Amino acid sequence: MTSGKTYDVVGVGNAIVDVLARVPDSFLENAGVEKGIMQLIDADRAVELYGMMGPAREISGGSAANTIAGLGMLGDKAAYVGKVKDDQLGAIFAHDIRALGVTYETPLAPKSVEGDETGRCMVLVTPDGERSMNTYLGVSNHLSPDDIDEEMMAQASWIYLEGYRHDGPDSLAAFSKAVKAAKNAGGKVALTLSDPFCVDRHRDEFLRMCREELDLLFANEHEIVALFQTATLEDALDRAKEELPMAAVTVGPAGVYVIQNGRMVHAPAAPMSRVDATGAGDLFAAGFLHGLVKGRNMLTCGTMGCVAAGEAISHIGARPEEDLKDLFARFGLNG
Known part of the structure; x- marks a missing residue:
C-alpha cells in the first residue's frame, strides 16, 4: 500500500x-x-547516578526514536526529528538511527556552545524487569520550530509525536508547526502519551489535540x-470510543485494546519472557504503525504491535535485537 509520500512515518521527540x-x-x-x-533530572544528578550505577551499556534511545528505529528495521520509509549536540553521545545517536535506514537531518547543537550536552537516560532495571528511568534531557529539550522542516512533514503519511517532548520550552510551537504542515498536505497525526505523570503535566493540551488534531492515540492503561x-x-x-477516531491502549501482559470509529477489538500479548520492559510501548507503536501503513486491519495492527513489544521486553535495551521482519514471519504476519 503506497501513499505517494516520501515518508511513511516521521517521528518528533527526545533524542536520547x-x-x-x-x-x-x-x-x-x-x-x-x-x-x-520516568523522572526528569539535571546534569549534576545524571553524573551522580552514573557514578553509582556500576557497569552499564550505552544504547541509542528516546521514546519516539525507538519507534522510528523499529519502523526502519521493518523497511518502512521513516525519518526522525530530535536534537543532539555535536559530542560523543550525539555522534552515537546519529550513527545508530541512520544505520537503520532512517533519515535524520536535525541540525546538531554546536560543540563550541557551552551548556547542555546530548541527553541521556539512566535506565535502572530491577530483577523483575521493571525499569526506572532518570532522564537528563540536555539539548533535546531545546527542540524549536526552527528544527521542524515543513516539507518533510508535508511528505509524511503519518507524523508521530512524543508526549515527553511537551516538556520543552518551545515544544508546543514546534509541534504546532509540524501538525499544520502535515495536515495541510493530507497527512495524519499520532501521539503517544508517554507516561501518566506526563499526562498530569499536559492534560489540557493532550485533550485539545485529541479533539482537534489527532487521528491516532497511543496509551497504556495508566x-x-x-x-x-x-x-x-x-x-x-x-x-476513548466516544471521543477518539482511533486509539491503541496497551494493558501489559493482557495485550492491547484497539479502538476505531467507536468499535473495539482485543489482541493478546505475544508469548515472550520479560527481561526488561524498556521500550515495550515504543516498539508496540512501531509494529502498529507498520501495520497501518501496510493497510492491515485493526486486529492485525494490534497483533503486530504486541509481537514487536514482546521482542523489546525479551532483552536489555529498547532497540530490537532480532530482525523484526523474521519475527513477524514466524508469527504469520508477513508484509
Missing part, C-alpha cells in the same frame, strides 16, 4: 542515549529513585485513565 544497568531493588531505595516511572480522569480502565475505554 540510554545508559542501562541491572540493579537490585535496594539500589533504588538507596539512590532515592522512584520505581517504574495513561488513558490519567487522561480522562476516570475511576476504571473500562470507563476510560468508553470515553
